Amino acid sequence: MGILDGLLGHGSDLSAEDVDKQLAGVLTEGEAVRIAFKLIRDLIVFTDRRMILVDKQGLTGRKVEYLTVPYRAITSFSVETTGSFDLDSELKIWVSGRADPIQRTLKRGANVLGIQQAIAASIR
Numbered sequence: 062m063g064i065l066d067g068l069l070g071h072g073s074d075l076s077a078e079d080v081d082k083q084l085a086g087v088l089t090e091g092e093a094v095r096i097a098f099k100l101i102r103d104l105i106v107f108t109d110r111r112m113i114l115v116d117k118q119g120l121t122g123r124k125v126e127y128l129t130v131p132y133r134a135i136t137s138f139s140v141e142t143t144g145s146f147d148l149d150s151e152l153k154i155w156v157s158g159r160a161d162p163i164q165r166t167l168k169r170g171a172n173v174l175g176i177q178q179a180i181a182a183s184i185r
Contacts, residue, residue, distance in 0.1 A: 075099055080106055087113065087127055096179050098172055100165065105152075107179045112154075114163065128163070130156055132183045140177045143169060152176060 077094040084106065088094070097106045102122050104115040112135070114128040134156045141151040150167035167173055 075104070080104070084113070084115075084127075096175070098176055098179075100171055101168055103165070105165070105176060105179075107183055112180070112183065114165070130154065130163070134158065135180065135184045138177075138180050138184075140173055142173055154180070 075097040077097070080094045080097040081088065083104070084094075088108065089110070093109045095107045095109060097104055102117040104113075106113040106115065111132060112130045114130070116126040116128070118124040118126065136155045136157050138152070138154045140153075143150050149169065150171060150173045152165045152167055152173075153162040155162045167176070
């Protein structure tokens, strides 16, 4: 995972230690966080085993959905960058066994290229 290791510290929004604390009880024993991106309140986390999409819901963010996607299940993905009038980017991930893609809106300032590189490096 050389690319992911290179991105950690350069392209990530959060340190592995911060993510380990936030995902206590979600990560399995020995699972290592490679890189993580913060999207407003939500997270996209790449470990050595899977991608975890963390969706904090409600006003307080106490209700949290954790969506795990094994790398082998990702069939394709797309990233749409911002434009002149459309200030949000879009991330779509197609997973085997699902008809519709997983979609996330990335606000202006999100590390779109870093997320794209992390997914591409993980599914090779």
